[in-house]
Amino acid sequence: MDIDGPNAAFTAIKDMAVRGAPAIAIAAALALAVDLVNQGGGAQFSSAQGAYKYITEQLDYLVTSRPTAVNLQIAANRLSAIAEKEASEEGGSGLSVTVAVISAADAMLKEDITANKTMGKLGAEGILAELASRSSRSSTGVRMLTHCNTGSLATAAYGTALGVVRALHAAGSLQHAYCTETRPYNQGSRLTAYELVHDGLPATLIADSAAASLMAQRKVDAIVVGADRIAANGDTANKIGTFSLAVNAAHHGIPFYIAAPTMTVDPTLADGSFIPIEERSGTELTHHRGQRVAAPGINVWNPGFDVTPAKLITGIITEHGIIQQHGGVIDVNSFLQEHGLLEAEQPTENGTSSSVPTSKIPGFRALDTETVKDYLAERPDLGGHVGPSDSKDAWTVREVGDGNINFVYIVEGPSGALVLKQGLPYIRIAHDWPLTQERARFEAEALREEARHCPEHVPELYHYDGALCLLVMQYLPPPHLVLRPALTAGRSFPKLPCHIAHFMATTLFNTSLLALDSKAWRELVGRFENVDICRLTEQVIFTDPYYSAPVNRHTSPQLDDLAHAFQHDVEAKAAITALKAKFLQQRQALLHGDLHTGSLMVTEDTTYVIDAEFAFAGPIAFDVGKMVANLLIAFFAGAGLQTPEAPRTRQRQWLLQATVEMWASFVAEFKELWTASVKGGKPGDLCPSALFGEEAPAGPASLQAVQEDFFQGLLPDVLGFAGAVIIRRILGIAHVVDYENIQDADSRAAAERQSLQFARRLLVETSSFGGSVEAVVKAAAACDSAYVDELTEPHKQ
Ligand SMILES: *[C@@H]1O[C@H](CO)[C@@H](O)[C@H](O)[C@H]1NC(C)=O
Ligand SMILES: *[C@@H]1O[C@H](CO)[C@@H](O)[C@H](O)[C@H]1NC(C)=O
Numbered sequence: 062m063d064i065d066g067p068n069a070a071f072t073a074i075k076d077m078a079v080r081g082a083p084a085i086a087i088a089a090a091l092a093l094a095v096d097l098v099n100q101g102g103g104a105q106f107s108s109a110q111g112a113y114k115y116i117t118e119q120l121d122y123l124v125t126s127r128p129t130a131v132n133l134q135i136a137a138n139r140l141s142a143i144a145e146k147e148a149s150e151e152g153g154s155g156l157s158v159t160v161a162v163i164s165a166a167d168a169m170l171k172e173d174i175t176a177n178k179t180m181g182k183l184g185a186e187g188i189l190a191e192l193a194s195r196s197s198r199s200s201t202g203v204r205m206l207t208h209c210n211t212g213s214l215a216t217a218a219y220g221t222a223l224g225v226v227r228a229l230h231a232a233g234s235l236q237h238a239y240c241t242e243t244r245p246y247n248q249g250s251r252l253t254a255y256e257l258v259h260d261g262l263p264a265t266l267i268a269d270s271a272a273a274s275l276m277a278q279r280k281v282d283a284i285v286v287g288a289d290r291i292a293a294n295g296d297t298a299n300k301i302g303t304f305s306l307a308v309n310a311a312h313h314g315i316p317f318y319i320a321a322p323t324m325t326v327d328p329t330l331a332d333g334s335f336i337p338i339e340e341r342s343g344t345e346l347t348h349h350r351g352q353r354v355a356a357p358g359i360n361v362w363n364p365g366f367d368v369t370p371a372k373l374i375t376g377i378i379t380e381h382g383i384i385q386q387h388g389g390v391i392d393v394n395s396f397l398q399e400h401g402l403l404e405a406e407q408p409t410e411n412g413t414s415s416s417v418p419t420s421k422i423p424g425f426r427a428l429d430t431e432t433v434k435d436y437l438a439e440r441p442d443l444g445g446h447v448g449p450s451d452s453k454d455a456w457t458v459r460e461v462g463d464g465n466i467n468f469v470y471i472v473e474g475p476s477g478a479l480v481l482k483q484g485l486p487y488i489r490i491a492h493d494w495p496l497t498q499e500r501a502r503f504e505a506e507a508l509r510e511e512a513r514h515c516p517e518h519v520p521e522l523y524h525y526d527g528a529l530c531l532l533v534m535q536y537l538p539p540p541h542l543v544l545r546p547a548l549t550a551g552r553s554f555p556k557l558p559c560h561i562a563h564f565m566a567t568t569l570f571n572t573s574l575l576a577l578d579s580k581a582w583r584e585l586v587g588r589f590e591n592v593d594i595c596r597l598t599e600q601v602i603f604t605d606p607y608y609s610a611p612v613n614r615h616t617s618p619q620l621d622d623l624a625h626a627f628q629h630d631v632e633a634k635a636a637i638t639a640l641k642a643k644f645l646q647q648r649q650a651l652l653h654g655d656l657h658t659g660s661l662m663v664t665e666d667t668t669y670v671i672d673a674e675f676a677f678a679g680p681i682a683f684d685v686g687k688m689v690a691n692l693l694i695a696f697f698a699g700a701g702l703q704t705p706e707a708p709r710t711r712q713r714q715w716l717l718q719a720t721v722e723m724w725a726s727f728v729a730e731f732k733e734l735w736t737a738s739v740k741g742g743k744p745g746d747l748c749p750s751a752l753f754g755e756e757a758p759a760g761p762a763s764l765q766a767v768q769e770d771f772f773q774g775l776l777p778d779v780l781g782f783a784g785a786v787i788i789r790r791i792l793g794i795a796h797v798v799d800y801e802n803i804q805d806a807d808s809r810a811a812a813e814r815q816s817l818q819f820a821r822r823l824l825v826e827t828s829s830f831g832g833s834v835e836a837v838v839k840a841a842a843a844c845d846s847a848y849v850d851e852l853t854e855p856h857k858q
């Protein structure tokens with residue numbers, strides 16, 4: 062593993078080059094240590110506080126790499142506590158803080174090695190004892206099955222689950238080890254198989270889907286796997302496929318063990334429903350070694366992990382012993398307390414316990430696929446969308462959400478279907494992430510507000526429950542698709558530009574001071590102080606891409622020069638700061654806040670704008686600019702996505718036309734609403750009838766002058782925000798499938814380079830387009846000479 066600072070560690074962790082939860086924590090700790098040494102070993106910091114601040118910032122970034130990996134959070138907390146303590150010491154210096162953190166990282170590594178040895182030994186003993194008590198151990202030793210990779214490549218030494226297998230072998234008690242391939246990333250066939258062969262253990266590789274047959278043939282005595290994260294009741298998140306093995310083990314009466322250091326336990330999570338599950342790139346399923354193997358256009362669901370309920374787990378093997386399951390629960394917290402690893406629960410004055418917080422909202426509970434049905438059946442007005450409550454058993458519930466943030470359930474029954482979306486109280490380990498629960502309210506209020514102005518493009522909200530942070534809304538059935546992947550697959554949607562223009566014009570006009578009086582307007586702004594989400598946007602769009610933020614990534618080394626150039630770009634920094642000021646200070650209308658091709662569900666004839674949780678009062682140009690950016694992104698990415706057999710010329714031409722059409726209809730419709738409101742005698746406070754009405758002296762002419770000024774001022778900001786959005790999608794933390802689906806790195810880099818150069822023009826040389834969107838798309842087309850050739854030689858199509 063190649064570590065050269067948090068940046069590299071972050072990339073490696075994100076790309077799963079560093080696998081296994083303990084390894085991630087150690088890689089992160091060591092990466093920070095190496096980074097500190099490289100930076101001058103502490104001498105670079107003028108004060109202890111400076112060192113502390115730098116270290117905690119780096120740690121925060123590292124933690125964002127893998128939300129499921131609790132060890133990483135704990136390691137980060139520990140290092141940051143050490144830095145804080147040292148910084149507050151009398152005579153603490155930048156050097157002393159750095160040294161303290163480096164030695165703590167080193168101690169963590171040593172600790173892990175000791176833990177792996179102990180865990181292997183205790184696990185082997187425990188399994189032998191369990192099998193003896195069931196009299197199911199064959200005289201020739203035990204046959205173990207394991208999943209994923211938990212060996213010495215993944216952990217700093219020896220391994221967790223594989224450590225148990227190794228220890229059984231060392232004790233002469235292993236008859237055979239089976240390892241699964243572990244689709245889709247094949248950690249089992251690539252790594253575990255390698256280690257088993259390397260160590261000379263008798264071993265066999267099986268397909269994941271062969272596990273049940275192997276158990277049915279009575280060839281497995283016990284199963285042991287690792288864990289990414291364990292909740293207080295023993296529910297365990299681990300590599301996808303673990304849950305399936307546990308279900309099969311239960312069916313066959315085979316003991317099923319988790320082996321994980323106690324650091325993997327998150328005592329603040331009451332149960333597995335609070336564990337966020339990351340979804341991984343669809344290309345892991347659709348592509349093999351860069352070649353597409355699945356039909357283009359197919360949707361992919363690729364969760365990286367699953368949660369095995371404690372009742373299916375025989376016991377959790379830790380470095381302090383095995384925590385056995387009793388009555389369906391593994392009481393992890395009591396075990397931790399007994400071993401002095403967790404402070405006893407502190408009863409608060411009113412007698413409630415504070416050590417396992419579930420939600421700051423009284424009465425909050427997370428629903429699951431079963432309780433979702435109950436929830437709906439108890440509310441006939443909702444359940445009625447699905448079917449009468451006595452048909453409840455026939456309803457099907459699918460959880461389709463990106464579990465990092467929200468759970469999204471699709472409930473279907475005899476009368477129809479609906480969507481239930483629930484915001485979790487904590488998206489990560491910590492108790493201090495109020496974002497999620499508030500976001501349900503912002504989304505509900507924004508959906509209601511948008512639906513008042515543009516019901517035809519907003520899913521209907523049936524119900525909002527503040528106590529459970531959930532929304533129940535209209536289900537958009539197939540053939541509705543998320544627009545972004547549909548564009549990436551080469552499709553066009555001729556009605557889209559008009560639909561989006563209509564959505565933007567109606568929602569933005571009617572929530573602005575052009576339509577509202579200032580009392581209603583201030584009340585509206587007050588309801589949408591979406592502070593946390595806005596802070597996130599401020600960071601990822603307006604700050605990170607312009608310095609070497611560790612969360613950034615780009616196609617490297619091809620784009621290293623441009624990434625570097627933006628960090629030294631005086632004009633770009635000036636322009637992005639002016640835009641950030643507008644984002645923060647200009648409160649023109651209630652924005653959707655995240656209007657891009659991933660927030661749209663479309664068919665040929667319909668367009669729905671979803672995911673309204675980013676709503677806030679801000680500059681109109683931000684919503685419009687995001688849409689422009691995303692159409693241009695699809696255009697530029699098309700250069701890399703097309704093949705000689707399937708050129709994208711038509712679609713790319715449509716994307717450029719759509720950009721022009723969207724802007725033109727937006728301006729026309731917005732202006733129409735504006736004029737109508739003044740003529741109708743009910744304008745907002747910015748255009749009072751006294752000044753602009755038909756009867757007012759020079760009223761209509763004044764109105765026209767104000768409108769011209771408004772749109773002339775709007776376009777440069779639209780283009781500036783568009784440029785900023787394109788840049789962040791290539792240099793920042795969050796990338797998009799438009800570019801990511803270009804398999805060949807050189808082709809991807811070429812499309813990204815074109816986009817970045819063009820985006821910089823939008824950001825910095827806005828006036829070069831002469832105030833016209835036509836000029837913008839012409840310039841975009843001209844960037845790509847191949848595209849222009851195609852256009853001028855129509856016979857090639
Ligand atoms: C109990 O006290 C804690 C802390 O003082 C407080 O946060 C909580 O809301 C209280 N619970 C009830 C039910 O009053
Ligand atoms: C939006 O503004 C237009 C133009 O003033 C007006 O006719 C319409 O009633 C408004 N819609 C809502 C829901 O207020």
Ligand SMILES: CC(=O)N[C@H]1CO[C@H](CO)[C@@H](O)[C@@H]1O
Pocket residue numbers: 174177178179181213217218219
């Ligand atoms: C039981 C045991 O000895 N386990 C191993 C743990 O890891 C260290 C370092 O790789 C090995 O030396 C031990 O053999």
